[in-house]
Amino acid sequence: MPFGESVSRTEVLAALSLAIDLGLGQPMDHMLRSAALGTRLGERLGLSERERGTVFYTGLVMWIGCHADSHEYARWFGDDIAMRHDSHFIDWSGAPYRRFLMGNLGRGSTLPKRAQLVAKLFVDARGNLGALVQSHCLSAALLAEEIGLGADVCEALPYAYERWDGSGLPAKAAGRQIPVAMRVAQVADIAEVHHRAYGAKAATAEVRRRSGKQFDPDVVEVFTAAAGDLLRDDEDAWSAAAGLAPDPGEALSGPALDRLLRAMGDFVDLKCPFTLGHSRAVAELAENAGKCTGLPQDDIDILRRAGYVHDLGRIGVSNRVWEKPGELTPAERERVHLHPYLTGRILARVGGLKAVREVAVSHHERLDGSGYPNGLRGDDLSVRDRLLAAAESYCTSTEPRPHRDAFDEAAAAERLRGEAARGRLDGDAVEAVLEAAGHRPSRRAARPAGLTKREAEVLLHVAQGLSNREIASRLWISEKTVRNHVEHIYAKIGVSNRIGASLYATRHGLTGSAPTGP
Template identity: 55%
Template structure:
């Protein structure tokens, strides 16, 4: 971290395989699986591909087709949640059945309306039962289309993009969306299908159960040739997978494991990851890029270096990755959230950090992105970090995200006008939650003209009110200096002017004056 509290960007770009591995962790969350499910599946798939004779040239399609094969799963989350309620819980349960015919309908009916009363649940089940097939077909078509688009934007190549079109097809032709069967399904897709299911049952019930499930589905969901290869050598194919450092093992098996991203390539890939998240909720479309652009422009307004502006841009692109771990039943809710639902929401910035934390070269991006919902007074989340530990970049990103959320509609409220959003942000700054200088920079970058407001009492300035609040809270001059990134001498000058304007001589008197004038600040509501 720089002395002024800003961060720096690593000189060498991260490995492409590591960034895509991080993306797979976000995919895992959307599937209701623990992180590293797809990483472990990719190892099963590559070992299995060797045994069924997949040519070396096609191994990349197997590896990345497994790693991000479900990249499109989130794009239909809004519609899926409308059908089954908790989209993440539903996807987790699909691994226990073959998603075809009566087993699929029964699972849909079991989830449909599960959070509603008996009568409404029964009515919803009847409606869903009549329309399930057509709605599932539409959802899977959307999934496959968006998966291919996002994979292309992530630079995964034609072989991977083509393989993703067959993610829901079955050997027996009863799959979706095209009903492709047998040899018409690429071998890479056939291998990926077995590896994905085998990993879940290996991890949750052991090798014997994984072999049993795969064998049971031979000739129906799975290609018999791939099943025979898995069953014949299951011990070797799964050897050590539950004990090894699966991140390192999987990244080392990447076809392009030594390829490092140029700065522009990294920006492109992170932008694709941001789009991946935004597709989860219709009201989020364009949010990540808008936050990234606004953050970079605000950094420019504050005179930050080009490197730190780029850091802000990158952190803005991926700040919401952890949203994948929260059901659309929560994100799309039109009424107040329960305490339990708020706890899930409060967790998502932490998940963002977890997803990106093992990518070498993105450490600064992680630090900023995972702190975008923290607030100076400690009322933010996920850690309740206070001003002393929030650098300039994190403060700017927090203000930019808060600004964009206000300007965008949400299921529980309409979008604010630019003036309403600006006044809301200024209130947050006056209350001590957002950094006033960062708010000013964000609003300037957003093209909001400074407005005349009711002046502070006793002729106090914004900075003097900040200092007064901290003095009232018992902060020493050196602590105030550290939090505000100014010198102790400057703090002393501010304190002297505050005392003079208020006509007080010590902290206790200043604290009482702050209370009398309503300057103590208080936490404001936090929006989704």
């Protein structure tokens, strides 16, 4: 993103809604469609422009607080995302809801474990569920405030689990005690899910069935009368939401953009207890490493912002996977490897963040092609990509994980330099990150792509056009050894011929004079 270019605030918040969708197990436009549906319904109800704006943003981020209690959801229900997906199809009251809870407690656990959870929950079902809901409500309001939504939205969000008949949680608010924006958003949320799954007729019937219980009867009456027009199949959700947003022209740049992207990073870091503050730490370390390498300010801005949002895709992977203490299955590992791709999907339609998106998606790529999600290698990875990858790897090392304790700073530095020596991380990027983290420079000069000293010598001679025989003669080694070196070098730097090797050597400052003997 060129320095000073602005980004649409509405588009960034729309992207955030896509992340929320992933955590709900819903398609990546559910919240957008709900927000648009709710805004149109608000117009039919005669709500003011300000009230419709509150409905729009309430619908867009209605479930933003859910991911803050993913850890607790996973402990009770096994798969937090599957549980949230299924809960959209059940009215949270009465015997059907109790059967739903019984069927989902400890999903995937042994029978004794599930029995233990059932007994524990139903000793104080309302208290235990209330604790989850309270966590959601508090975090939703705080996150909404942090991302800059107005007071009206912040006041409406804590009522997401309240019901018209007063049987909801956590405060048992009833009737018009629930803000009108939430009463409209609740109808739009459920109507959108059922419309997508079963069609307009079924969605209308479901909303009518909940009238007077979960939903405001007046809102239901207006919705059912206009359902044929409100439930639309043929519109682009992103464009529709952008057209209905109360402030579509508001743009962000500089510190304001940073604040919003930083808040999005905070949002995703709440998903797991051990990632709290991770995105901020990565962004700060990557930014300072960029300064150590002398990057232009535009590149440093991109690097910092990519650090804030690099892990957005984590929302789309269940805590059952993230918090597993043992070895992951191939299917679980595949889900983990998907999360940078999901980050890219979330940010794909935000104008002005293309460069930020590209760097964020590449934070798990490695020089030798062993990274994910795209298996990029060598010159496919920019300096920004390499710095973010090294910064993220260092920060992760210093944080605990379910399968290991946190590394101390010395061990984290050793691990990072080991990754560079193996050709996975860029040596210069590693040294810049370690300098930014306060470590002393390595005694030996850092070489890109984890090249050894001998490999760097061979690479330079290859770039200068020498044959394997000539290189062997100059370095006093066998021609077979030279061939082995060349194969390893090409694999490490991601090239297949001398021209590629020459370009690589030039770009990485390896074109100085080389020794001519042992």
